[in-house]
Amino acid sequence: MNGRERVRRALTFQSPDRVPRELWTLPGIRMFRQKELETVIHRFPPDFIEPDFSYGIGNKVRGTRAMVGRYVDEWGCPFEVGEPGVIGEVKEPPLANWKMINHLQPPMEVLKNADLSRVNRFCAETEKFVKVQTTIRPFERLQFLRGTENLMMDLAWGVREVFQLLEMVHEFYLQELSLWIETDVDGILMMDDWGSQKNLLISPHMWREIFRPLYAEYCQLIQGSKKFVFFHSDGNIMKILPDLIELDVDALNAQLFCMNIEEIGRLYKGKITFWGEIDRQWILPFGTVEDVQEAVWRVRLALDDGLGGVIAQCEWGNDVPDENIDAVFKTWEEPKKTSECL
Numbered sequence: 001m002n003g004r005e006r007v008r009r010a011l012t013f014q015s016p017d018r019v020p021r022e023l024w025t026l027p028g029i030r031m032f033r034q035k036e037l038e039t040v041i042h043r044f045p046p047d048f049i050e051p052d053f054s055y056g057i058g059n060k061v062r063g064t065r066a067m068v069g070r071y072v073d074e075w076g077c078p079f080e081v082g083e084p085g086v087i088g089e090v091k092e093p094p095l096a097n098w099k100m101i102n103h104l105q106p107p108m109e110v111l112k113n114a115d116l117s118r119v120n121r122f123c124a125e126t127e128k129f130v131k132v133q134t135t136i137r138p139f140e141r142l143q144f145l146r147g148t149e150n151l152m153m154d155l156a157w158g159v160r161e162v163f164q165l166l167e168m169v170h171e172f173y174l175q176e177l178s179l180w181i182e183t184d185v186d187g188i189l190m191m192d193d194w195g196s197q198k199n200l201l202i203s204p205h206m207w208r209e210i211f212r213p214l215y216a217e218y219c220q221l222i223q224g225s226k227k228f229v230f231f232h233s234d235g236n237i238m239k240i241l242p243d244l245i246e247l248d249v250d251a252l253n254a255q256l257f258c259m260n261i262e263e264i265g266r267l268y269k270g271k272i273t274f275w276g277e278i279d280r281q282w283i284l285p286f287g288t289v290e291d292v293q294e295a296v297w298r299v300r301l302a303l304d305d306g307l308g309g310v311i312a313q314c315e316w317g318n319d320v321p322d323e324n325i326d327a328v329f330k331t332w333e334e335p336k337k338t339s340e341c342l
Contacts, residue, residue, distance in 0.1 A: 002127035003047030020047040021312040027066035028085020028318035044329040056113025074107035093147035123184040136190035181225035195235020251275040265302030276313025296331035
């Protein structure tokens with residue numbers, strides 16, 4: 001069974017020959033630990049692959065991403081990077097003052113000058129599942145542009161300009177998505193970090209009223225093109241898991257260890273594919289190999305019934321030892337056992 005078929009079977013609950021796997025890395029891993037990365041990938045080849053494509057260069061881009069200093073992205077958001085190999089934070093949002101909104105222009109040059117001409121051939125020549133990561137992240141993009149505290153107040157007060165900005169961002173993402181639904185990729189990824197450590201960042205009612213319709217439109221476009229929907233969110237998002245299932249999201253990458261994994265399994269196993277992860281806040285960077293093994297088994301006992309619906313994914317941060325990443329994938333390969341065996 002090749003990677004593409006294995007992932008498809010996992011997503012559709014049709015008993016893949018083994019759990020598909022995928023490794024995410026922070027930029028610092030490729031920058032400073034390339035040999036370790038190559039060793040892990042050789043031992044545990046991923047079943048996913050990114051297509052061969054390029055976007056246009058944004059007119060506002062300045063600096064180098066993930067290097068110490070300031071990097072300005074295509075929307076004009078300045079990211080302050082304090083250590084090499086991380087993404088950084090926006091300290092001075094370009095729309096801190098609403099007076100600037102009439103001067104904001106979406107970076108359409110990024111899409112206009114995109115080169116997707118190699119994508120279909122790439123898909124035809126690989127046996128892996130081709131998943132593209134789009135830039136779709138409306139809530140986070142509003143935070144980058146406006147600032148998190150400002151945005152929260154805007155949403156609470158229902159400020160007119162915030163909806164004007166959201167419509168602009170949404171239209172850009174729809175145009176981005178229109179490029180990908182015409183290709184042969186297998187899956188399309190969108191993301192937004194919706195959770196704090198213990199709860200949603202906004203009320204479930206506000207989320208459903210303002211943001212769920214945007215995701216519904218994205219999902220409908222992706223599903224209409226016969227592709228799989230992948231969604232990522234950090235934090236505790238327990239309260240919107242039913243919504244994501246209703247939207248027919250196929251695979252969810254969430255911080256399971258911020259939530260009650262056993263309760264998630266009881267309520268939602270078999271209804272959506274849980275695409276990772278293993279706790280990257282504490283267990284991966286600070287735990288022993290045995291801690292990692294126990295964490296993987298906790299996920300497996302709650303969610304893995306052998307029929308599909310799980311993907312062995314984790315994120316390799318700059319401070320994570322390679323033996324812990326190795327332990328993640330080794331443990332996913334072990335024969336399934338019951339809680340009585342632990």
